[in-house]
Amino acid sequence: MAYSLLRIRKVSPFGISRVLQADKASLWRFHLEPECAQFLRFGVFTRNYGKILGSSNYDFTGSGPTSSFDFTDLTCPHTWYPIARRKKRKVILHVGPTNSGKTYNALKQLERSSSGVYCGPLRLLAWEVAKRLNKANVPCDLITGQEKDLVEGANHKSVTVEMADVTSVYDCAIIDEIQASLAFTLAEEEIRQLTMVGCKQRGFSFTRALLGIAANELHLCGDPAVVPLVEDILKVTGDDVEVLTYERLSPLVPLKVPVRSVSDIKTGDCLVTFSRKDIYRHKNTIEKAGKHLCSVVYGSLPPETRTAQATRFNDATNDFDVLVASDAIGMGLNLNISRIIFSTLEKFDGTETRDLTVSEIKQIAGRAGRFRSQFPVGEVTCLHKEDLPLLHSSLKSPSPIIERAGLFPTYDLLSRYSQAHPKLGLYKILEHFVENAKLSSNYFISNVEDMMKAAALVDELPLKLQDKYLFVVSPVDINDEISGRGFAQFAQNYSKTRVVKLREILSDDTVKVPRTPTELKELESIHKVLDLYVWLSLRLEDSFPDREVAASQKSICNVLIEQFLEANRLISPIPFSSKKLRSRRKF
Ligand SMILES: Nc1ncnc2c1ncn2[C@@H]1O[C@H](COP(=O)(O)OP(=O)(O)OP(=O)(O)O)[C@@H](O)[C@H]1O
Numbered sequence: 001m002a003y004s005l006l007r008i009r010k011v012s013p014f015g016i017s018r019v020l021q022a023d024k025a026s027l028w029r030f031h032l033e034p035e036c037a038q039f040l041r042f043g044v045f046t047r048n049y050g051k052i053l054g055s056s057n058y059d060f061t062g063s064g065p066t067s068s069f070d071f072t073d074l075t076c077p078h079t080w081y082p083i084a085r086r087k088k089r090k091v092i093l094h095v096g097p098t099n100s101g102k103t104y105n106a107l108k109q110l111e112r113s114s115s116g117v118y119c120g121p122l123r124l125l126a127w128e129v130a131k132r133l134n135k136a137n138v139p140c141d142l143i144t145g146q147e148k149d150l151v152e153g154a155n156h157k158s159v160t161v162e163m164a165d166v167t168s169v170y171d172c173a174i175i176d177e178i179q180a181s182l183a184f185t186l187a188e189e190e191i192r193q194l195t196m197v198g199c200k201q202r203g204f205s206f207t208r209a210l211l212g213i214a215a216n217e218l219h220l221c222g223d224p225a226v227v228p229l230v231e232d233i234l235k236v237t238g239d240d241v242e243v244l245t246y247e248r249l250s251p252l253v254p255l256k257v258p259v260r261s262v263s264d265i266k267t268g269d270c271l272v273t274f275s276r277k278d279i280y281r282h283k284n285t286i287e288k289a290g291k292h293l294c295s296v297v298y299g300s301l302p303p304e305t306r307t308a309q310a311t312r313f314n315d316a317t318n319d320f321d322v323l324v325a326s327d328a329i330g331m332g333l334n335l336n337i338s339r340i341i342f343s344t345l346e347k348f349d350g351t352e353t354r355d356l357t358v359s360e361i362k363q364i365a366g367r368a369g370r371f372r373s374q375f376p377v378g379e380v381t382c383l384h385k386e387d388l389p390l391l392h393s394s395l396k397s398p399s400p401i402i403e404r405a406g407l408f409p410t411y412d413l414l415s416r417y418s419q420a421h422p423k424l425g426l427y428k429i430l431e432h433f434v435e436n437a438k439l440s441s442n443y444f445i446s447n448v449e450d451m452m453k454a455a456a457l458v459d460e461l462p463l464k465l466q467d468k469y470l471f472v473v474s475p476v477d478i479n480d481e482i483s484g485r486g487f488a489q490f491a492q493n494y495s496k497t498r499v500v501k502l503r504e505i506l507s508d509d510t511v512k513v514p515r516t517p518t519e520l521k522e523l524e525s526i527h528k529v530l531d532l533y534v535w536l537s538l539r540l541e542d543s544f545p546d547r548e549v550a551a552s553q554k555s556i557c558n559v560l561i562e563q564f565l566e567a568n569r570l571i572s573p574i575p576f577s578s579k580k581l582r583s584r585r586k587f
């Protein structure tokens, strides 16, 4: 079946002459609104309360010459959130291994509260919680970068952590999977582990939520590795901190033998591998053996497709009873897995092939044997017996203590800095912050490499700083060629005419179900571009008017990808008995 799908046109070179004024009212509506409000209060707050909190660093009136103020001094980030600082929050840390009931217990408190917010690291988790609360007759809005589903009478919100509002007051708030976010440990090796969940980039959103959410009760769920850091960070906020430790609700058994042959695969198995190509090759091997059909889950699949694949795997009434997945299963999906089988304990992390870290192995292995599921006892093993010692030792080891949390200058600081250095573009401002930021020992500056690539692109355009900032913090995958082209075209057209019509960027084309992994990857990238359009359209409504077209095009992408996943038999299978090879492929 053929569908009409828009394709990305060739990007024309930059070279725009007209400087256009941003529509402030719509610009601030979403991402920038909390920071803007904070900016407006910043001077007043620090003038009135800065000294009470012992924050001489931020004792500035906002009236003096900006150049005399050190904007790169980020040593007291708790003072950036005046509304939260007016509260004495009760902070409850729910810590323990995977599948120990941390989120379940925190959500029970949220359900009982008069108003509240759940902040999760992924859209999938925000969707699940909104669904759960609405089902429990607690009306709950869903707000992610790309969605805003408002429910009548709702006093509760389920959001992705970037959307956490630090200007509202709540009775109860949850920040889930906090270890995925607050980072970091000493060794370079451990620093890399964070790429799994994008914490190097996203850590600052969690730090912002941790310091900035103004709730009477704040529940933090995650790994015990975060406890010392969170306790230390919250010493200066005046909050009360309580730690609740959990045990795993169902056993997780590390097996002594590997899975040697495809005939050993059984219902409920999840084979974990780290390249898209290997995922499809393993799927093919298993399906060719004739006993099982496989669902697949990996990071660059659209979230809607990932959910559909997970739902099909969980549904005991159909034949898709085996899962082949990447580490994207580590968080966010409720899966009926009986046994995790690691095809390898190495992964390509974007730069090189490295061993999985203890935290990654535990997080992935812990997905087996979900409490009160079809498979209450989880098992974990490998395809290669050489990997078993590392698997077993990792499962016994504690996760390395997280020593520092990600931080990033707020828009307010960047803007004030820009006023003091009007000739600098956003790229240079970011570079300056990264190189000169003064931090206390609990923090590190989040990795802004990708943001700087995006900043270099938008600096070519006649845009105001807040426009540039908005594009730079957008969820663009700047390292993906098609996504990068789409991003550049959106920014360029916006700077030229203020109105970005989807059809000016994407041309009509008739596409069929992809036949090769390359065609599939292209479709995944087009989905990312459409997702970016939706994100921009929620913040610049008048300038990105085709949200509905983008949403329907996204659905077509999902349908085509799902049809590929069902029909795919063209990729050569990979024999299970193959020797252990170092995988060097990029995902
Ligand atoms: N007291 C309980 N009664 C019924 N079901 C429970 C209870 N506690 C937990 N569960 C269920 O057990 C499963 C695991 O719980 P939960 O998701 O809270 O674990 P978690 O510790 O947050 O795990 P993860 O680290 O993987 O996020 C969920 O399906 C949850 O609904």
Ligand SMILES: [Mg+2]
Residues within 6 Å of the ligand: 102, 103, 104, 176, 177, 221
């Ligand atoms: Mg949880």
